[in-house]
Amino acid sequence: MPVASQLRSSTNQSPTREFDAIVIGSGIGGLVAATQLAAKGAKVLVLERYLIPGGSAGYFERQGYRFDVGASMIFGFGTDGTTNLLTKALEAVNVSLETMPDFVQIHYHLPEGLELKVHRDYEKFLQELIAQFPQEGQGIRQFYDECWKVFNCLNVMELLSLEEVRYLRRVFFQHPLACLGLVKYLPQNAGDIARKYIRDPQLLKFIDMECYCWSVVPAERTPMINAGMVFSDRHYGGINYPKGGVGQIAQKLVEGLEKAGGQIRYQARVTEILIENGKAVGVQLADGNVYQAKRIISNATRWDTFEKLLPPEQMPASEKKWQQRYQKSPSFLSLHLGVEASVLPVGTECHHILLEDWENMEDAEGTIFVSIPTLLDPDLAPRGYHIVHTFTPSWMEDWQGLSVREYEQKKEDTTGRIIERLENIFPGLDAGLDYMEVGTPRTHRRFLGREDGTYGPIPRRKLRGLLGMPFNRTAIPGLYCVGDSTFPGQGLNAVAFSGFACAHRVAVDLGL
Numbered sequence: 042m043p044v045a046s047q048l049r050s051s052t053n054q055s056p057t058r059e060f061d062a063i064v065i066g067s068g069i070g071g072l073v074a075a076t077q078l079a080a081k082g083a084k085v086l087v088l089e090r091y092l093i094p095g096g097s098a099g100y101f102e103r104q105g106y107r108f109d110v111g112a113s114m115i116f117g118f119g120t121d122g123t124t125n126l127l128t129k130a131l132e133a134v135n136v137s138l139e140t141m142p143d144f145v146q147i148h149y150h151l152p153e154g155l156e157l158k159v160h161r162d163y164e165k166f167l168q169e170l171i172a173q174f175p176q177e178g179q180g181i182r183q184f185y186d187e188c189w190k191v192f193n194c195l196n197v198m199e200l201l202s203l204e205e206v207r208y209l210r211r212v213f214f215q216h217p218l219a220c221l222g223l224v225k226y227l228p229q230n231a232g233d234i235a236r237k238y239i240r241d242p243q244l245l246k247f248i249d250m251e252c253y254c255w256s257v258v259p260a261e262r263t264p265m266i267n268a269g270m271v272f273s274d275r276h277y278g279g280i281n282y283p284k285g286g287v288g289q290i291a292q293k294l295v296e297g298l299e300k301a302g303g304q305i306r307y308q309a310r311v312t313e314i315l316i317e318n319g320k321a322v323g324v325q326l327a328d329g330n331v332y333q334a335k336r337i338i339s340n341a342t343r344w345d346t347f348e349k350l351l352p353p354e355q356m357p358a359s360e361k362k363w364q365q366r367y368q369k370s371p372s373f374l375s376l377h378l379g380v381e382a383s384v385l386p387v388g389t390e391c392h393h394i395l396l397e398d399w400e401n402m403e404d405a406e407g408t409i410f411v412s413i414p415t416l417l418d419p420d421l422a423p424r425g426y427h428i429v430h431t432f433t434p435s436w437m438e439d440w441q442g443l444s445v446r447e448y449e450q451k452k453e454d455t456t457g458r459i460i461e462r463l464e465n466i467f468p469g470l471d472a473g474l475d476y477m478e479v480g481t482p483r484t485h486r487r488f489l490g491r492e493d494g495t496y497g498p499i500p501r502r503k504l505r506g507l508l509g510m511p512f513n514r515t516a517i518p519g520l521y522c523v524g525d526s527t528f529p530g531q532g533l534n535a536v537a538f539s540g541f542a543c544a545h546r547v548a549v550d551l552g553l
């Protein structure tokens with residue numbers, strides 16, 4: 042009998058219905074919240090609808106390949122400062138992971154022949170960029186140096202709940218200048234800062250791409266706080282890949298959770314958050330089981346939480362307002378490829394971004410993202426082969442209402458176009474294919490449990506930096522959200538931040 046069903050049936054026989062906190066979902070945000078609470082002594086239950094933990098940071102295995110579902114450019118594994126939140130989250134529950142440094146964050150292949158690598162070494166990166174735009178040398182340095190100011194403010198303080206007044210007071214007294222710095226940048230977007238220093242339209246497009254490739258919006262809609270983190274930490278803690286694949290992060294967090302006394306159940310799909318006298322008190326599962334807890338934490342997206350797990354007609358006004366400000370980003374079309382090693386020339390970097398026309402940057406099938414994790418951990422593929430995970434934005438509506446034949450045909454056509462474009466940077470890719478699996482927005486929705494398979498929330502229009510992003514408490518007493526639809530947004534290190542903040546707030550509310 043699989044472990045998951047053993048757990049489920051033992052629950053049926055002797056249900057433990059009283060927990061301090063129930064976490065719906067075992068994405069990295071949910072697991073960091075759960076492990077933090079368990080480490081503080083709370084009785085925690087994580088309920089995960091799928092077979093394994095991790096959500097968008099999960100994995101799957103086929104014919105000797107271990108593919109990352111999504112994330113593979115990992116921030117937060119540094120050793121110093123306070124922003125290395127994945128390292129800190131694992132340490133808190135006495136587990137650790139071996140990681141491999143990636144010395145080039147991205148190799149860009151951009152319009153008008155703009156070829157550029159973002160080196161871990163800050164000066165080397167600046168020199169390479171300045172060599173492309175010599176007339177903008179000073180502006181380039183001023184822009185990226187200003188990003189460091191944001192990062193340096195963040196990287197001295199313990200990152201916890203901004204909804205907790207005593208913490209805010211303490212941090213302010215410990216680091217008054219850093220706090221004032223952050224308050225200044227909180228309502229700002231990276232594009233405004235870039236335009237203060239840079240004039241060249243092509244360089245500004247490059248800054249747009251620097252933002253778009255993780256925020257999925259151009260610089261003018263990308264909060265400066267997030268840009269400061271990403272554009273500096275890649276040179277500070279660096280990008281590091283976990284040995285054994287990204288799925289190891291969640292596996293290790295679960296190991297730590299259980300060591301700390303927490304529990305996790307798989308194939309446990311929550312269908313309803315139970316409300317009593319206006320307060321969240323428990324959850325109901327698809328199999329009919331009911332669990333109760335003093336606090337409920339949802340790691341599902343806000344759309345899933347407030348439209349599916351709660352009656353949409355009773356959506357709190359604050360959530361309606363949030364939906365007016367933020368919309369679902371597109372999902373992705375993902376190609377998980379196994380290729381002969383001879384396809385990749387010596388010196389190929391792990392992460393690539395390909396775009397041929399700036400006009401198409403934000404379009405479906407515009408920007409192509411590539412990740413080759415086997416360059417860092419060869420054990421993820423059979424000997425003599427590499428994994429090429431490539432993905433491009435794709436909207437759910439383009440994949441709906443199709444017959445099975447039409448759906449398969451569309452997959453084949455789209456895959457053909459992507460591979461043809463990739464041939465420009467990896468000649469011989471098509472001929473060297475050994476394995477291919479294609480995921481559409483429908484696949485992302487089905488396996489990740491995310492409405493429309495969305496990558497996460499993006500501002501509908503230019504907003505005041507990160508000011509509009511909600512923290513962990515919700516309008517419903519006892520109900521909290523964690524993960525990428527809470528402050529500070531998408532990315533593993535960002536959702537880890539949200540996990541620390543959520544656990545901190547819940548622990549204070551529980552009196553722990």
Ligand SMILES: Cc1cc2nc3c(=O)[nH]c(=O)nc-3n(C[C@H](O)[C@H](O)[C@H](O)COP(=O)(O)OP(=O)(O)OC[C@H]3O[C@@H](n4cnc5c(N)ncnc54)[C@H](O)[C@@H]3O)c2cc1C
Nearest residue numbers: 066068070090096097111112113114311490524525532533
């Ligand atoms: C293709 C792709 C590439 C990416 N690349 C990167 C990258 O290189 N670097 C990076 O840092 N980030 C990257 N990201 C983003 C990053 O993966 C996500 O921002 C992050 O993993 C989201 O974490 P989360 O905690 O919000 O939740 P999720 O990962 O969405 O996990 C939520 C979990 O909750 C479960 N769940 C949902 N509803 C229920 C329910 N009703 N009952 C029980 N369980 C439920 C789901 O099954 C899932 O396991 C990428 C994402 C994608 C899709």
